[in-house]
Amino acid sequence: MTLLVRDVMSAPVHTVTTATPLKDVARILVDQRISGVPVVDDTGAVVGVVSEADLLVKEGGQEVARRRWFGRILGERPEAVARQIKIGAITAGEAMTSPPVTIEFDRSTAAAATLMVDRQINRLPVLEHGRLVGIVSRADLVRAFIRTDDQLETTIRQDVLLRVLWLDPALFEVSVRDGVATVRGRVEQRSMADLVERAVRMVPGIVDVKAEVTWQFADDRVHPVVNDPVFPFSPR
Numbered sequence: 001m002t003l004l005v006r007d008v009m010s011a012p013v014h015t016v017t018t019a020t021p022l023k024d025v026a027r028i029l030v031d032q033r034i035s036g037v038p039v040v041d042d043t044g045a046v047v048g049v050v051s052e053a054d055l056l057v058k059e060g061g062q063e064v065a066r067r068r069w070f071g072r073i074l075g076e077r078p079e080a081v082a083r084q085i086k087i088g089a090i091t092a093g094e095a096m097t098s099p100p101v102t103i104e105f106d107r108s109t110a111a112a113a114t115l116m117v118d119r120q121i122n123r124l125p126v127l128e129h130g131r132l133v134g135i136v137s138r139a140d141l142v143r144a145f146i147r148t149d150d151q152l153e154t155t156i157r158q159d160v161l162l163r164v165l166w167l168d169p170a171l172f173e174v175s176v177r178d179g180v181a182t183v184r185g186r187v188e189q190r191s192m193a194d195l196v197e198r199a200v201r202m203v204p205g206i207v208d209v210k211a212e213v214t215w216q217f218a219d220d221r222v223h224p225v226v227n228d229p230v231f232p233f234s235p236r
Contacts, residue, residue, distance in 0.1 A: 006105040009134035018093025048096030149176040179207035190215040
């Protein structure tokens with residue numbers, strides 16, 4: 001079972017409007033212990049995000065303004081101009097980062113992690129058919145990986161062996177210690193034995209796999225799921 005954004009996102013979402021004063025935005029971030037908040041327009045559509053980084057630009061405005069004269073001489077880059085615009089912001093709409101980077105609720109957590117890393121952001125508003133339904137942060141994704149050895153063992157038995165590979169978990173010895181999984185058993189085909197190890201290795205929270213799975217027949221068949229780059233499993 002693929003772990004989806006909707007499985008780990010936080011909901012309901014704290015939002016502000018484009019007209020919300022920046023002091024109120026800062027108060028929300030502090031009171032709710034969050035690092036960013038989506039900005040919505042009159043229709044409820046997400047038009048931007050105000051983060052702690054955006055507020056720090058405002059806080060450091062005097063230093064940026066002091067450099068502005070030198071920037072004009074040397075030629076200002078677009079990102080520098082954007083920073084200077086935020087210095088005078090008094091509302092969320094003026095300080096927000098726009099357009100927002102969002103993700104659909106039914107995308108995988110792996111896709112969310114990749115997007116965060118590529119865009120260098122810490123959170124993503126989550127949309128369902130264009131409607132804001134949640135927010136997912138890097139912390140949410142990290143928490144999805146923190147499971148006990150017993151939980152990981154259950155995931156391997158119930159999700160990997162039974163639901164994904166259609167194998168009887170009773171025919172295997174499965175144990176997990178400090179995130180290292182040991183799997184012993186016997187299958188009919190060598191390709192399935194290889195697949196067992198690869199599938200277990202892709203479980204979030206598993207750091208290594210010791211597979212002792214023997215086979216009855218050698219074969220060259222390739223299981224399509226082996227080539228799937230996104231193959232995590234839901235936590236239990």
